[in-house]
Amino acid sequence: DQQVKQNSPSLSVQEGRISILNCDYTNSMFDYFLWYKKYPAEGPTFLISISSIKDKNEDGRFTVFLNKSAKHLSLHIVPSQPGDSAVYFCAAIRNYGGSQGNLIFGKGTKLSVKP
């Protein structure tokens, strides 16, 4: 049973517009969420994260929103740039009293930003 779901395998956006990538999870015990970006032939690169005690975290053009009641998070990229074209993975983790749990990844969404 998949605990972290990214239901859109791909997304195409025009340069300058907003990209919204979505992620749903089933385990209410997850307390930290991360987004990773992956280019072909490279490993995933950490992008942005959010703790379950917050509903928003912003870093430059990237903002992550968390809706705990809906078990849903989204990554907003504004404005989108061609260099943002990559596969984006949503990941969740459950910590145990300060001891780190294991990352659970979604299947990823391939973002294409067209000039």
Added chain:
Amino acid sequence: EAGVVQSPRYKIIEKKQPVAFWCNPISGHNTLYWYLQNLGQGPELLIRYENEEAVDDSQLPKDRFSAERLKGVDSTLKIQPAELGDSAVYLCASSSGAPYSNEQFFGPGTRLTVL
């Protein structure tokens, strides 16, 4: 600061042959992970080390996979014998292991092709 180093980057072998992957984590990172990534999927944890101790190897197919992290620094993942279904990207990641430090840093991965 150097990132996570993995070698080789690519490996092609015939089925039933052995293969080994090497990983050197970020300096000072006590926690090391090996992940398996199949095409179109997110990374899935194989084994996690805290220093030289394997603290979670529940997803490691122990009949053919083995791993070691002698001296708590670099690590080797081995498959013997390899099967066609083992073709995938093998990712190594590391983290500081500090409480509530959830970010993991990934290497570029080793792409294994089993013929």
